[in-house]
Amino acid sequence: MYEDKKQPxxxxxxxxxxxxxxxxxxxxxxxxxxxxxxPSGKHQVSRSSIDYWLKKYSTLEQKKLGTSKKDxxxxxxxxxxELEFVNDFQQDIIADMELIAGVDMSKKSLPETLxxxxxxxx
Numbered sequence: 081m082y083e084d085k086k087q088p089x090x091x092x093x094x095x096x097x098x099x100x101x102x103x104x105x106x107x108x109x110x111x112x113x114x115x116x117x118x119p120s121g122k123h124q125v126s127r128s129s130i131d132y133w134l135k136k137y138s139t140l141e142q143k144k145l146g147t148s149k150k151d152x153x154x155x156x157x158x159x160x161x162e163l164e165f166v167n168d169f170q171q172d173i174i175a176d177m178e179l180i181a182g183v184d185m186s187k188k189s190l191p192e193t194l195x196x197x198x199x200x201x202x
Contacts, residue, residue, distance in 0.1 A: 175201040
C-alpha cells in the first residue's frame with residue numbers, strides 16, 4: 081500500500097519555570113506589559129502552561145484590577161478627547177474676541193505655544 085512512513089512529530093521540550101518567574105510573567109501579562117505569546121517564546125514555556133498559571137495564581141482581586149485598568153484607560157482617553165475639545169473651543173473664542181476687540185489678549189496672558197495656535201486660528 082503505502083511505502084512512505086510518516087515521520088513522528090517532534091515533541092517540543094519546555095523549561096521548568098520557578099515560582100517567582102511565574103508570578104512576574106503573570107503580573108506583566110495582567111498589567112498589559114506583555115502578551116501571552118511573549119513569555120512563550122522568550123522563556124520556552126507553552127501557552128497552555130501560561131493560561132493555567134493565569135487561572136491558578138491570579139487572585140480575584142488581580143482580575144478585578146486588570147479589568148479596572150482597562151476601564152481606567154478608556155475613561156482617561158475619553159477625558160483627553162473632552163479636554164482637547166474644550167481647549168480648541170476656548171482658543172476659537174479667544175481668537176474671535178481678539179478680532180472683534182482688536183486687542184491681542186493672548187500675547188499678554190498666555191504662553192507662546194498657545195499664542196501661536198490662536199494666531200493660526202485667526
